[in-house]
Amino acid sequence: MSARSPRNVIPLRMDTRAMSCLGCEARAACLPAGMDDETCARIDSLVLQRYRLLRGEGLYQMNEAVRGRVYAVRSGHFKCYRLTPDGDQRITGLPGRGTLLGLDVLGCERHASAASATADSVLCELSHPRLLEAARRFPALERRLEQMLSQELARQHGLAVMLSYPRAEQKIACYLLQLAWSSRHLEAGRVCVDLPLTRQDIGDYLGLTDATITRQLLRLQREGVLRVERRHIVLTDQPGLQRMADGESGAPEAAHTAQR
Amino acid sequence: MSARSPRNVIPLRMDTRAMSCLGCEARAACLPAGMDDETCARIDSLVLQRYRLLRGEGLYQMNEAVRGRVYAVRSGHFKCYRLTPDGDQRITGLPGRGTLLGLDVLGCERHASAASATADSVLCELSHPRLLEAARRFPALERRLEQMLSQELARQHGLAVMLSYPRAEQKIACYLLQLAWSSRHLEAGRVCVDLPLTRQDIGDYLGLTDATITRQLLRLQREGVLRVERRHIVLTDQPGLQRMADGESGAPEAAHTAQR
DNA sequence: CGTGATTTTGATTGGGGTCAAACGAGGTGG
């Protein structure tokens, strides 16, 4: 009902380099991307507070009053979703490390979607008006802000494309590739990803059901392009996965499947 | 292959009030929304040129170099889409009157999606750098620009929600309601809309096929919520259509279909 | 070690895709 309760507001020590933007692991993907330490420190000084949110905790609810805040994801993952009249959630985005939350409500009075953490996370809270004011004074920040908005739009376009794929296999392959693209950590030479969501949530995101997610993942494993270990996925054949995302089925039957 | 060919660049007379932003029919939905004539005239002076595009003509192609331009739709409709490797299009957005095109490529070198007119249209071309510079000088414009970006993001969220509806009926109902919301012209007391797209394109937009669009439209007609006359649709029972978009089927069998 | 959440698995069904043909309207040229 109410906003995020104050007990979750854990003011982390912000004086150390590690806790400031300077030593942030998301620095390269966040507002200060590509900027020198001096500019980065200026951006850091815009941060009002840093929060720690536990998996499952909400940041804001649907229809909650907008408070002129923008949040940067320092670590963890979030989901943004709307609740339909009949009670199930439709996910509108999955902001991860370095992403800004709250850019979609500038002219609005109330949030059109809710946001909650899908993993233990740390957020940096900024005042939206102060951020804009700073942008006006520092052109580099202004350009970066525009770029991030633009990226966000492009990301949403990608989501629309993914959602309109006809086959479940394509959607999941595409989703996994996206994850692999952002979280690049290797394991025995293979790209591997940790799913930040339950099967249920992945299903909501892709317009499928949890049962289908499970089945398709196992199918992809059977086809030999990846290995599933609960939430941990090892991509053993990334090009093959890419081919599936592009719509080419496992069986190479189609010699000339030009559709249009 | 190449950009919009120069012969389509029809420099319309811009000196008259009717052709300027002051007398534009999209004024209330475009950049100068809510501004006085003086500010509106300033915005008008930012317009480099106005183009007339015929139905089917392209504005830019995928992978075309970005030229630092932003386009405002003065009249008509556009579709933005990506081509998949196997040749069919995935529509990422359907900008209409008053919308800005080209906001999604600020930090990019090349367009990730193509744009073309789905109806005879008039575009206003602006220089992106000059627009931003003007925004810096006029806070009202800056706020409006942010608001439009924000709106665009919210629109995309709505698209994602629509695409993840499980049933074709819901998607189409939702799409029609969106159309009705923007184009409000009445006919014998009933809201009616003219589809700016072919069945094929609507299908691409909603992740369905043209055959399904046809069948669902006729089904909705049989259910009595609308009348189909080629591209012209009369909504005879808007609340009923809304109920369908919300997922409540025609048959009121479900007393407690809580799913989650 | 029990409890609830998450994941897996199975059997069944229906919605929408696919393919193909027929139809209709608008435009062009003879």
Next chain:
DNA sequence: CCACCTCGTTTGACCCCAATCAAAATCACG
């Protein structure tokens, strides 16, 4: 004015994929 062509729409038959419902299994956590 009509023949012709093309594009968009309608319609039908068939089939497959993913939803649904339900139960079992596994994991996470106190």
